[in-house]
Amino acid sequence: MQLSGEQRERFARDGLLLLPGLFSPAEVGLLRAELPELFAEQDPANIRERDGGEVRTAMGLHLRNRLFAKLVRHPRLLGPARQLRGDALYVQQVKVNVKAAFEGEQWQWHYDFATHHSEDGVPEPLALNLHVFLDDVTEFNGPLYFIPGSHAQGPAPAWLDTRTTSYPLWVVARDTVSDLVGEHGLVSATGPAGTGLIFGDTMVHASPANISPWDRAIFSVILNPVANALTRHQRPDFKHHRDLTPVAPLPDDCLLSAAAAE
């Protein structure tokens, strides 16, 4: 799969791109069916909410599960990513972010490069974050909020917040968020399960808590050019993988054929 010229222009201008219907209900159903077992594992890569103990983020999934191993090489994700950042991309991080019904906490205002640069020594903000919605994402169950165009101003000042939630995060100061939103406004990324989403490493975003009775799971793979790899290794492998082998795309039916073969 390739992005159109119009889609590439939109990504360059807004810093994000929503791809409705990227994966079929059957494909999403297969991926969702893997989650209960993965979430039940006692694994440091399963990060739980501070209150309640529900899984907030399950990481390193391509090393823990055969279907997610295929998903990180799926041509509908890897095709657009290679178009935008070249062919030599390694898998930096793989996760499912869950906002459990009633329980799921907020993610503060941040952009990913602040963490990638400060923690892992990634030189440039070239990584791409590619999402697949595994539940319907609505205004009610904790969608991501983006400041479109915020990526273009480059890395904003950020500081490490270890207090607000169970996941330490390099966050953007409120004054900066107010200024950026005043200039660019806000959009929320919503859509049915199967929707895809791409955004870059300096895109400022956040997401509210989920007070609705609907779970909200989103798959995320971060792909980074091999030439822009990490230079520090202080975080665990599941937060930034050390395997810099460029990933090659699999056939388009790789999820369904893997399931059929079992």
Next chain:
Amino acid sequence: MQLSGEQRERFARDGLLLLPGLFSPAEVGLLRAELPELFAEQDPANIRERDGGEVRTAMGLHLRNRLFAKLVRHPRLLGPARQLRGDALYVQQVKVNVKAAFEGEQWQWHYDFATHHSEDGVPEPLALNLHVFLDDVTEFNGPLYFIPGSHAQGPAPAWLDTRTTSYPLWVVARDTVSDLVGEHGLVSATGPAGTGLIFGDTMVHASPANISPWDRAIFSVILNPVANALTRHQRPDFKHHRDLTPVAPLPDDCLLSAAAAE
């Protein structure tokens, strides 16, 4: 002002009614201009957020401010209320609920009658809650979520939650919320400043935290039939006023003329 037959039917069916453009930008501007001074008062009727100390709810405002004294008698609020519940209505509670930008906390799933009945001994769920948006209310700054039709099932089981936020609240259990939402769905009440909203005493609702850079202030007056008055007086007057004098409507221009007279 009177509701149309269609509006009354909608209120009976859904349990809530949105009234776009109920107050003009000039009227909203006058009311908003009163807030900083009221919020700065050291008054037990100003209830602050647990973290941050921002005012979450400023109560008893019709006894503290001449413009809010007029607003509780405004014909665009009192007209519809008298149509729905008869002419003899007293002012039970008056407040501005604020969700400060970045700071404003959630309100848990609840309906007002659980508090009115358990705390104040109100016999029947006849009170009406009438809102006026004093800021634009969007999907981003903590709008109210309603379960339309939930009012029709009557009072759901509720328990007193003193833990989640700084305001003790009789809340509805998660299983009940899930069942009601499964049956009826969810709607959010959004609209520009000046929008009006009416809902009844058994309507189940909640609102998420405000992580956006936009404040969100909403005026609320609860009107209750005199024949259905409180029978217990354990809460402070500003949470349920003891003055059962029926309120009579003022002229339609009462806000602007009061301001012009000064």
